[in-house]
Amino acid sequence: MPLWTFKAYHLDGGTCPIQDWYAAQEPAVQAVFDATLTTLAATEDWEDRDTKEFKVLKREHEGLGEVRFQIEGKPKRRFRPVGIWPPSTEHEFILLLGCGKGIRGVYDPPNAFDLALRYKRDLEAGIGEAHEYR
C-alpha cells in the first residue's frame, strides 16, 4: 500500500477545483501528474532536497506545497498543482487546485497561490470538505 494518500478539496457547493483542472488537461498531462503522485505516495520525506517533485512554499504562501512536474516538448510545459503543507494528518496530502507555470514564471491562473490559501482557510473554517482524491 502507498505510504501517502491524497485528498481533494471540494468547495461548499460541491465543486472540486483540482478535479476540474485535471479534467481539463490532455491525457499526457493527466498521466504525468498521476505518475508523479505515484512516486510521491511512495516517498517518506517530501521535504528532502532529493524529492524534486515537491516544494514547500514559503513567505506569503506558507502553509502550501506544490507538486512539480513537466511535459517534454517545445516549449516544455511546467505544472504546479497546490496543496496544504504541512499536512494536518500524517501522510495525507490535500490537493487544493491545479496550476500551470508559464515560460516567464507566470502562473496559470495568476492568483493560484492566493486562491489556494483562501481554500485552505475555508477548509479550516469548516467551509467545504476534503474527499479522497481519485
Added chain:
Amino acid sequence: MNTAEDIWGKLAKSKKYREEFALALLKRSVAFQIKTLRKKHCGSQAALAERASLTQGVVSRAEDQDYGNLTFNTVGRIAGGLDMAFIGRFVSFGDLARFSSDLSEKEFTSIPTFEEETERRASGVASAASTMTAYAVIDSVLAASDAVSQQIAGSDHSQSKPLQSAPIDIENGRAMIRALCQTEPGSQSARSNVIPWPLDNQRRQGHAAIGGNTR
C-alpha cells in the same frame, strides 16, 4: 489514485492515457529506485558515481524524474555500482497498476547487494544443513516406530516376542527439533519448513495407515 483498481479505472479511459502513464511511470520509477538505493548504499550521488565509474552529473540526471534519455549502459553501470542487477521486462497493464499501487521505498531498500546476498545464502546453507540433520533424526524415530508397528501387526499375539527397533537417540532428536523451530522464525513446526521433507509420501501414508504418529 491509491489502489490498483483506481489506477486500472484510469488506464481503461484511453489508449493514449495508458501509453503516457506507462512511459511517465517508467521514467519516474527508475529514477525513484536509483535515488532510494543510492541513499541507502552510497549516501551521496558522488559516491555512487565513483563506484559506477560515472560522473556525479550523470547520476543526478538518472535521478531526475523528468529526464527520459537514460540509457541501458548508464542504468547497468549504476546497478553495478550498487552491486545488484537491473532487469527491464514487459508486463500487462494489470501488473503495471499493481506495481504502481505497491510502490514503496521499503520495497527497494530491502534488495540486498551481492555481498549481503552471499552472506544470507551462506547462513541459509548452514540452516538447511541443521534442518536436514533434524529430519534424519526424525526419520530414524519414525523408522523405529514403523518397525514396532509392523511387528505388532504381523505378530502372533499368542506368543510373546521381543520387539526390535532401530537404534535411536530420541533426546537428541527432540533438542534438534526444538532448536530448528526456534531458529527458523515463522515456522510452526519442522514440517512447515520450506526444505522438502525427505521421507516419501508412500512411507508416511503407510505409517498413518497402521495407526502410527503421522507428525
